[in-house]
Amino acid sequence: xxxxxxxxxxxxxxxxxxxxxxxxxxxxxxxxxxxxxxxxxxxxxxxxxxxxxxxxxxxxxxxxxxxxxxxxxxxxxxxxxxxxxxxxxxxxxxxxxxxxxxxxxxxxxxxxxxxxxxxxxxxxxxxxxxxxxxxxxxxxxxxxxxxxxxxxxxxxxxxxxxxxxxxxxxxxxxxxxxxxxxxxxxxxxxxxxxxxxxxxxxxxxxxxxxxxxxxxxxxxxxxxxxxxxxxxxxxxxxxxxxxxxxxxxxxxxxxxxxxxxxxxxxxxxxxxxxxxxxxxxxxxxxxxxxxxxxxxxxxxx
Numbered sequence: 601x602x603x604x605x606x607x608x609x610x611x612x613x614x615x616x617x618x619x620x621x622x623x624x625x626x627x628x629x630x631x632x633x634x635x636x637x638x639x640x641x642x643x644x645x646x647x648x649x650x651x652x653x654x655x656x657x658x659x660x661x662x663x664x665x666x667x668x669x670x671x672x673x674x675x676x677x678x679x680x681x682x683x684x685x686x687x688x689x690x691x692x693x694x695x696x697x698x699x700x701x702x703x704x705x706x707x708x709x710x711x712x713x714x715x716x717x718x719x720x721x722x723x724x725x726x727x728x729x730x731x732x733x734x735x736x737x738x739x740x741x742x743x744x745x746x747x748x749x750x751x752x753x754x755x756x757x758x759x760x761x762x763x764x765x766x767x768x769x770x771x772x773x774x775x776x777x778x779x780x781x782x783x784x785x786x787x788x789x790x791x792x793x794x795x796x797x798x799x800x801x802x803x804x805x806x807x808x809x810x811x812x813x814x815x816x817x818x819x820x821x822x823x824x825x826x827x828x829x830x831x832x833x834x835x836x837x838x839x840x841x842x843x844x845x846x847x848x849x850x851x852x853x854x855x856x857x858x859x860x861x862x863x864x865x866x867x868x869x870x871x872x873x874x875x876x877x878x879x880x881x882x883x884x885x886x887x888x889x890x891x892x893x894x895x896x897x898x899x900x901x
Contacts (some may be wrong), residue, residue, distance in 0.1 A: 615682070
């Protein structure tokens with residue numbers, strides 16, 4: 601909230617509503633006449649936030665949409681120019697707790713992992729379709745999984761006896777084939793990186809993020825804030841590189857005697873980059889331990 605700095609009367613966008621916690625804080629801060637556009641690909645999140653944000657009346661405008669659609673959704677909803685945009689990337693605690701979505705490796709429900717179950721194909725289909733080499737590539741590229749090859753081989757062997765349809769079955773499989781660390785104690789479940797990789801793949805998370813960030817900068821007024829919370833290095837690296845590129849002016853090759861690109865700096869980083877949660881916050885909310893926050897201010901261009 602400090603990085604976003606919403607003020608009374610401002611127009612704000614929460615591009616990842618989730619449980620609506622950020623949205624509530626924003627609407628309290630931009631009262632009495634500020635407005636918020638809230639997006640989420642998950643219909644359950646929209647339904648939940650419709651109830652939670654009802655006391656704010658017409659100041660809260662909600663749309664079920666992936667943030668890759670921000671450039672079209674925001675102007676159509678009356679948010680042509682805004683003062684702040686927040687991205688809280690990854691999955692929400694509500695999704696993790698939903699047994700029917702398969703986000704948790706302990707869930708007996710179907711291995712789906714889609715934010716919007718009406719779009720794309722579930723993770724179980726991905727496991728059926730990919731050969732061993734391609735599955736290992738997905739686990740390595742999107743999950744940074746050091747045992748990607750071993751897990752991919754185990755999946756191919758297992759699926760010969762029937763589809764890996766439940767999250768719990770995949771979680772148990774990965775736990776069985778990934779060796780225990782020295783000392784025998786694991787900090788996280790051994791299937792964490794596998795589920796992350798499959799979730800990123802089925803939702804195209806790393807594909808749509810750059811376009812969403814570019815749309816956000818186009819929507820921001822000079823002085824407006826872009827704030828991004830990322831939870832693993834792949835997302836954070838994209839955000840870091842995007843801000844670095846947008847803080848530069850000319851991007852022409854050094855061999856050119858004059859600028860021909862016409863590119864102007866559009867962002868100025870704000871605060872620590874990245875900022876991390878304090879030990880006290882992690883103690884209160886262990887899921888915040890991997891969070892990295894980056895904030896930037898829109899420059900006049």
